[in-house]
Amino acid sequence: MSSDTAPTNYAVQTHEVSPPIEEYFFEGAEKLLELWFCSSTGSSGSLRNIPRNEIDAMLDIARCKILHSKHNESIDSYVLSESSLFISDHRVILKTCGSTRLLAALPVIMQLAGTYAQLDQVQSVYYSRKNFLRPDLQPPLHKNFDAEVEYLDSFFEDGHAYCMGSLKQDRWYLYTFHREVEFPVHKQPDHTLEILMSDLDDNVLHKFTKDFAVDGKDCFMRAGIDKIIPAGADVHDELFDPCGYSMNAYMNDSDQYATIHVTPEKEFSFASFETNQDLVCLYSQTRKVLQCFKPGKILLTVFANDVSVKGKDAQQQLWDRELIGYRRTNVQFVRLETETLVYAHFVRKSTQDTSSSDEDDGERSD
């Protein structure tokens, strides 16, 4: 996704003669923070009580801003200049791409939760991201995972830090923390599917430009996003100028969401899909996403807590089965403190190998 704000973290050229011209680059891979809050006294406030001006100020610190928002009875959905924010009663999901400083906003989020929702305890933390293509363009706090872990450790004791996947290729970093609390959030089935895609098909990339579509709504239909999102979802999205796409969706009467972000520049193409929905089987959901974006490389994660049957089903399928048209280069099944996690990495097979697998692909532009 490209915003109209130029990245501000390019290294300053100090060479005395002719400085090399830095080519335009945008880091599509997001930093993703999910926080679950509870109260040390058993009081039951809601994070949705945090006023808009406080949210704006918090996002200023992370270096992004709200473009538009939409709400139902359970969730507040914000499309940002760099990715997305979802706030429900006890959970905040903040996802920011580019050279944003997501973690710098963490202490403010915690302070706001205590002040406006009486939620003074962080029950669970998940911070994750793919390896950056250009870590040198990130702010100091996000330059490497060690630095991020050290920062998170300054707020949470006994957090765990993992690196999934081969250290030599695409990989995925995760920091988790869980606190045993007196008044925990009621445990409901919960799972999260995230699909991080690189090297998107050339014929897909141009669909996420102003040359192809007029606006987000036009892009949503014509790029085939409508086929990915469960029917009946409320959607708000943004097509950036000259290119890039962001979409938030939520399902009525629940805090189930889906979010998509596309960086369509060929040199560093990237798309992400994330959802906690349980209307559609996550394995089918994954197939639909891949049919839309036709990525060359896929990094896929599924979290499932102990009571999520659908999440566990999806994990088992990912462990047992291949994705048609892709070669699985790595799969890891991890038991964390309160849930399990499956991580898998895939690369596209050659065109000849995949020709038969795309037969059920509804929309093709080539």
Next chain:
Amino acid sequence: MSSDTAPTNYAVQTHEVSPPIEEYFFEGAEKLLELWFCSSTGSSGSLRNIPRNEIDAMLDIARCKILHSKHNESIDSYVLSESSLFISDHRVILKTCGSTRLLAALPVIMQLAGTYAQLDQVQSVYYSRKNFLRPDLQPPLHKNFDAEVEYLDSFFEDGHAYCMGSLKQDRWYLYTFHREVEFPVHKQPDHTLEILMSDLDDNVLHKFTKDFAVDGKDCFMRAGIDKIIPAGADVHDELFDPCGYSMNAYMNDSDQYATIHVTPEKEFSFASFETNQDLVCLYSQTRKVLQCFKPGKILLTVFANDVSVKGKDAQQQLWDRELIGYRRTNVQFVRLETETLVYAHFVRKSTQDTSSSDEDDGERSD
């Protein structure tokens, strides 16, 4: 394990006033290299044809030497000044602790395999180790895993590199490589169990000293190693002066081995157990090892290839079950190219919690 040769890799003190006295330290955690060889022409030589003087020269490069050796029809077993070496027809297992330079011997091993066994292709590589307690005392080649991976990549293309476990606590690094070959080694059931133990019980440590036992054989019986090793195994071992213990065992008429190395200094106590035996269920095997060493922390790995039923059983048990007396802090199930791997990390529960679990512990010295 301590040898009577002082470690040679302490940083040279250059401070002009009074250099601080470097306290004695020995890195018990081993570097472990397992190589499987085959021939590009289908010829069938054996690595066991490599002459002893060539093996000695190879080990000189790694900075260790043979203390004694023993042989059956399938395997040559060497106890080294720093850990162990096993050579069978197509497989070399070299395990070295301290500040040895194991990987420096890699090109020599490959050259010897070609020269003396006509085994000119490396079919599989497994290089692994726990995080070092004192990486600063390691030679440059082994200072960090990135350096090791870069070195291994100079010999093998498309190798994979992983870090298992939380990056913040004990963790385990693995480099693997597999080549598709024309004349592969015949695929037989194969699995490897490795148990890396830290913070051994005080009452266990003194059993691996010259104060307690006269020699290796005495230590083998009185420290309870005899209860760990499958009955009927051939054993040769070494009790170091003043402390430290190494043992190699192999089962008759097969290339099944077991090896144990103990560093009993309280400040940096460590013990390792490794086996590919399939006489005893690996879960029972693990229980016996833990009853002997009573470690505070355990890092455990089980490799199983596609045709190893016993290896897969052990993996499933490790995934499903806890180890009595221990809290599992992490478990990961990984599908590699030609096998699966389970990694697990455990910490001892408090004494009160474990009192009932030690009832079947045959030998106690406290």
